[in-house]
Amino acid sequence: MTPIESSLRSSETSMFNVEQIRSDFPILKLKIDDKQLVYFDNAASSQMPKVVMDRMLRYQTMEHANINRAVHYLSETATAEYEKSRHKLKNFINANEDREIIFTSGTTDAINLVAHSYGRKFISSGDEIILTVLEHHSNIVPWQMLAKENGVKIRVVPINDAGELLIDEYKKLFNKNTKLVGVTHVSNAIGTINPIKKMIKFAHAHGVPVLVDGAQAAPHMKIDVQELNCDFYTFSGHKLCGPTGIGILYGKANQLNRMKPFKGGGDMITSVTFEKTIYNTIPHKFEAGTPPIAAAIGFGAAIDYLSSIDLSTIEAYEQSLINYATEQINNIPGIRIIGSAAEKVAVLSFSVDGVHPHDIGTLLNQEGIAVRTGHHCAQPVMQHFKVPATTRASFSFYNSMAEIDTLITGIQKVQKVFL
Amino acid sequence: MITKSLYQEVILDHNRNPRNYGSLDNANRSAEGHNPLCGDHLSIKINLSENLIIDSITFQGESCAICKASASMMTANVKGKTQADAETMIKEFRDMAVGQLEPDDDHHLGRLTVFVGVRDLPTRVKCAILPWHTLHAALNSITTTSTEADDDPMHISIGNAS
């Protein structure tokens, strides 16, 4: 039951020292009932390196106060550090200006912001929005809510059996009523990387703005929003080695300026009387109330950490992981890989003949292996492949080839139990 | 370790060769059960006699091994029992699955105690319970039920299977 010899495995050491990287992440040493943890649920949430934890601890120990409010030392320090994080994120995705980065509680929050502040102002009865089959529920439901409220029509780009968007079909969906395209950069369920640059260009030729859900892309590749020319781009901190409760919405300044506020409250105003309230400028217009300051600063530290490794190195190493895993799993009879796009990130969604994903998940857990089983909040994708659920192993740069061997052996054990 | 004891040979055997699997002609009670969180579904058909005895019972559906084995063993155990006895077992099974009944306590579950391990796996509790849930619905002439329904009399609010 050992994995076969493979030329793909040797690439491990040539790129970077994964053991050294692993030592940055305390949780990777954890044992689950005597079994070494093998964490392959990175698409749901990634783990956090110690430098990020330390940064948040330092903030709470020596820098904490509310931001944007008082003249005292701590408030000024906290405000400066919070804004430094915004600046790091601006550089990370090559935005034009800091004020184009809005801190949100995550991707879901950011998409709801756009659906409200852009959608409810500029999209009304008879208008159409284009989404794709590959969307996470968080880029479907906010638009359905808008559709129901305002009589907006949602049109959906289909996929082929490899799990790739049908771009010709996409183009056919445009008409004079099209008001917005919402597309995920990378599918969380099956890993497909969508050709968003081409899609954005086509949409813009029709005068249609584009929102990109980057939750699954930002952890795996270099993002340049100016090169992509997207109108909105969003991702979550907790999938990028940062904490939960924080994410960003990037928006072009001219779009953000013409949108209406999302939540009302402190910080998003410049003056309030009962007769008239004047809203603050961006980004503050969209950051009502006290934000998760420690999380925002931790997010900035995570960005520093990832940048120190370099996203192109991460991308190349993760590709070697998925190539090796795909080769190994293809050697096991009775396995079907769901999603075989030519361009995909290190996500392996699969089914095992005769074994329900939940049983696979529970039995792999017994080996210390954490995978996700279920519909991955992407039921339209499951419907396309006519499966109720899949098992998904999603890899990160801190995973090793040896861990993939453990997974392969684990899957063979599962098959033996159900023989 | 508890998951080791969950996939015991009895459970694997009932999964491989489910008892009372299929449809039932002239059933006078039936229900469909769904777990929307994982897509599992099963249907139960019963022939309940005039003196409220479960004369025959079958199930059909698509689900994980835990759910299928639970359904198979359940049908084998409630066949020939009165509706009232079946309701007692439904309650006992549910209590066991959520940790409110120990295998050593007084109960009528017999070998069904092999499912006790699910109480330590919150995401799997509903897999084991779905058949019982659906049986309860069928006996009470509720034709569809879901592990997530608001008005669900057996609603268990721990964990979810998504």
Ligand SMILES: Cc1ncc(COP(=O)(O)O)c(C=O)c1O
């Ligand atoms: C593609 C995609 N979009 C959106 C989300 C939602 O992210 P969050 O839960 O952090 O708001 C996820 C997370 O699972 C995702 O994978």
